[in-house]
Amino acid sequence: MISWDEYQLLARELLKRSIGREDNPAQHEAIKAPVRESQFLVAGPGSGKTTVMVLKILKYVYVDNIHPHTILATTFTRKAASELNSRIINWGNKIRDALLEEARNQDQHHHLEGLKLDQIRTGTLDSLAQELLGHPRVLEEQATRSILMQKLIRDDVHRHPDLLNYLKLMGNQQGTLSLTGMCDLLLELKDRIYHDLVDVSDYQEKIEHPGARLALECLEEYQKELVKGQLYDFARLESALLEELNTGEVDLADLKVVLVDEYQDTNLLQESIYFHLAKKAVGNGGNITVVGDDDQSLYRFRGATVDLFTQYQNRIRRELDVEARVIHLSQNYRSTPQIVDFCNAFLEVDQDYQFARVTSKPDIKATRTGKGHYPVLGLFRRDRKTLARDLSRFINQALYGEGYHIEDLTIKLDKKDSSILMASPLEYTPHSARRFPHYLRHFLEEEGLEVYNPRGESLERAPATELLAGLLLECLDPDKSVENSLARLPSKARSNFHQWRKTARKGIILEEVRTEWKGIPELHLLELWYDLLSYTPEEDVVENLRVEALTRTIEQATHFSRFQGRVIPGEEESIQEVYWNLLIPLATGAIEVDEMLLNQQPAPPNRVNIMSIHQAKGLEFPLVVVDVGSDYSRIHRSHAYKRFPLDGDRASHLEDELRAYSPLGEPVRTTRDRAFDDLIRQYYVAFSRPQDLLLLIGLSPVKDGYRVDKERVYIPNVATGWDREARWPWRGLGNLFLI
Incomplete structure (x- = not known):
């Protein structure tokens, strides 16, 4: 449609982005690349990787005439996906409007008028999976904890010494293990099995620890609950997508360009999905580009395998016969030279860490100019x-x-x-x-x-929680008859219920609420909840965020509740559902303001x-x-x-337990080394956040x-x-x- 030189000029004049070779050679090569060139972009902190991704995508559209609907870009969080999509459309429309003013002929004008940049697929891998699988019902982390917690308490498995010993061993934990801690470890085990494509039957055959068998039985019961309700958690969702890609049930016939951000936090299951997408794109004359930084890999505790990034070129060559060109985006536009030098020096302290990094990786270079360069x-x-x-x-x-x-x-x-x-x-x-x-x-x-x-503050201790949960208890179970009927109720839950009821009884709100809802033959929990919110005082943004976490938990619970969120006064089982699906998880610390919610709510x-x-x-x-x-x-x-670290962390122990049954094989680096590597990466991320x-x-x-x-x-x-x-x-x- 337009030449590369014209595109550079538009980027500089309209978007205030200079992408010439003399400005930043690495960015220039990354953006200018031909459609058939797959790339491996190693992007240091503050190196403008989002700018590169956006300008690369728009170059495909305006210079290479690639149709938007054939382009797919994934990011790690919904917030990042929203920002990427917003910038693509904002910058893309500026370029389109400028080109429309100078359209050379009617055909070009018609083409530009019909260009729909919102057809570019942007999102997280999970949102992509939901779209491709027909939008199944997906449970968030809070809801998965609730389901698993019910199974543990109702079957009294949470007290079994074999299970406790096994989970403490996996979690490298001394002392007591809370009910929420047990749920988290079991869910991590489940996710790791999915993420590393573990051969479960082989693992079951060879494990000796009796607690491991109990853990797998708990997870099997959890999976049955999902299947029964036609529900998915995120790991099962991605697994289902891979299965449909393997059987050819997903239509990706036109896919030509795949871009993946934050690739350093990818797991084997996700790599398998991306390689399927890459195979289709490359076969259509296109490419795959992955972007990331191994020094900023933070999510091994969630199943990420940083080796998939550091060994990316070899892996994609072996699997797809694709040569991915490595480009190091190392110019830092964020921080002062003093901060950049400190970050580089920090990474060089531990010589053994160098063996865990991308080979021949350059230092990041300070590019920022101006005043106010303070020492660290x-x-x-x-x-x-x-x-x-x-x-x-x-x-x-x-x-x-x-x-x-x-x-x-x-x-x-x-x-x-x-x-x-x-x-x-x-x-x-x-x-x-x-x-x-x-x-x-x-x-x-x-x-x-x-x-x-x-x-x-833990959610169960927050003032808004105490009041709202207390009002809920007093409305649905004023005489505690349902609470007292619950066998094996954790002591922490009983203690918090008592405190919440006390809080609710202090104000004048309770009688108003009881009067309003008295005599109603059936109500929906969400209706009652929203009504209770209207009685509570206006809180600040933090309390509102905590209330939102509770509201989302109630919404999610309707997916797997037998009563689908309906509460029938006098019907004990419907009220028990509220205890199991909301109140007990909340009282035992299983519900929190998670990262997904924080990413959606700007500070x-x-x-x-x-x-x-x-x-x-x-x-x-x-x-x-x-x-x-x-x-x-x-x-x-x-x-x-x-x-x-004196030895490995819980992620390392889970890896050591399962990797022998995964195509990944056993880790090369020791348990302790992996724990050290993670700490170095964690503080490198922290030290590289400041601008001034x-x-x-x-x-x-x-x-x-x-x-x-x-x-x-x-x-x-x-x-x-x-x-x-x-x-x-x-x-x-x-x-x-x-x-």
């Missing part, structure tokens, strides 16, 4: 309260005041969002002890700053964000504070897995050590630059500017 800072204090107080003052002065002054340095940032990243944003331990995020919230609010931490502006590192993936902020040790005042085995300023925080012993008798003992910690051989090249953190 460190803030370490003797206790959590002092640390939280001083950090809050720093944030207020640096972002909202006249600047933070120390020695000859003045730090002044724009009044934009900041983010504090930590392994867990929970404000309390499971035993209700206060954690650093609790103190930080307190001192930030004292400084007059609003905080956004939707995962800071409110002008708040200090407290979030996990996983939540921050793909985001950027002017100021990023990374907690590298607010939990560590001494060396203790209980937190070794978070800072310096990176600040590391922790307790003083993390930097200085502590005394035992007359000896000084140091706390090994990957995040502060220790390698897995317990060497500390960054001893004392002299590479930081300490404040």
Whole structure:
């Protein structure tokens, strides 16, 4: 339709994107590639990979005349898919409008008028699977937990010592294992079986641990429940798509271009799907391009296998005889040179980690220009309260005041969002002890700053939950007769029910609600729920997010409830369903504000964000504070897995258990090495989020050590630059500017 030179000009003038060879050779080669060229794009943080994907897609449409409906692009999250689709249509329409004004003839004008960019398929792999399979009913994680929890409690399997021992072994867990923890481990086992294409019959034949057999029996019962209700979880959904691709039941006759983002977090099941799509696209004279960064692979605990990325060229050559051209997108447009240098140095600390990376990988290079290039800072204090107080003052002065002054340095940032990243944003331990995020919230609010931490409190403890769940209990089961009839009710659930009822009885709302619903022969749980919401006070965005998590759980429960969400007063079984499908999972911690919900709900502006590192993936902020040790005042085995693994994590143990029965074969790297690799990647993601300023925080012993008798003992910690051989090249953190 137009030439490459014309396309470059339009990109520069309309979209303000320079894609010439002299601007960024790697981006230029990635976007300009001919239709038949498959590519392997290794994209470092802040390298403009979304821009490359969008301009690559639009180049296929406007330069190569590829029809939009033959292009498919997948991303890791719904939010990323929405952003990709929005940018394709926005930029694509700008180009189309400009071309319409200059259309050379009637045919070209007619072609441009009929161009429908919304025919380009963008979405997650799961949304694609739903579309191709005819939109079956898919359960989210909260609902799958509820189904499995019912099976465990009703059959009393959750108390079986063999099952408990096996799950603790798989989870590498000492001490007690909660009911929710059991459900999570069983679901991880189920997902891993799907994701690694495990030969279950072979595994069943050879396993010796009696708890493993019980675990498989539980999962078999869970699967029967899904089949009976014609329901899918995400793993079963992807498996069904692969099956239909294998049998040729999915129509992909016109597919020509496949782009896959975040490929470093792909599993074997997904790779098999993508290779099917690639085979069709390449056969039609097109290509597959995958984009990702092995150093930012965070989801091995969800079944991802980073080796599929690091070995991608060999694997696609062997499977499809496709040569994928590797291009390294290494120019960083996000961060200052000081931050980029720090990130590069961090990756080079551990020499053994280099063997887990893409070969011949270049460092990322700082491309940003401008003022305000601050050193990487460190803030370490003797206790959590002092640390939280001083950090809050720093944030207020640096972002909202006249600047933070120390020695000859003045730090002044724009009044934009900041983010504090930590392994867990929970404000309390499971035993209700206060954690650093609790103190930080307190001192930030004292400084007059609003905080956004939707995962800071367990959902069952949140004020809105206590009131709404209490009202529900008092409306449906005021005399507790149904509650008392439930055999084997977990003690934690009973305790929370008691607390929720107390909360509901405190206000005047309860009698109004009872009066309104009294005498109705049948009601729908969702109707009652929405009515209860109208009685509750207007809450802030965090409470609304928590309420949304509960609402979605109720909506999902109608898919597998025998009564389909209907409640019949006096009909005990219909009320029991509400307990099993909503109230018991909620009371035992199985329902939470998950990442899927957070990705769909943008954070409110002008708040200090407290979030996990996983939540921050793909985001950027002017100021990023990374907690590298607010939990560590001494060396203790209980937190070794978070800072310096002594052995493998739960993902490693599951891999070791199942990979012998998978086409992947047993892992090459040791259990402990994989746990170390994951920690390095996790903190690399954290350190590469900031645009202007990176600040590391922790307790003083993390930097200085502590005394035992007359000896000084140091706390090994990957995040502060220790390698897995317990060497500390960054001893004392002299590479930081300490404040």
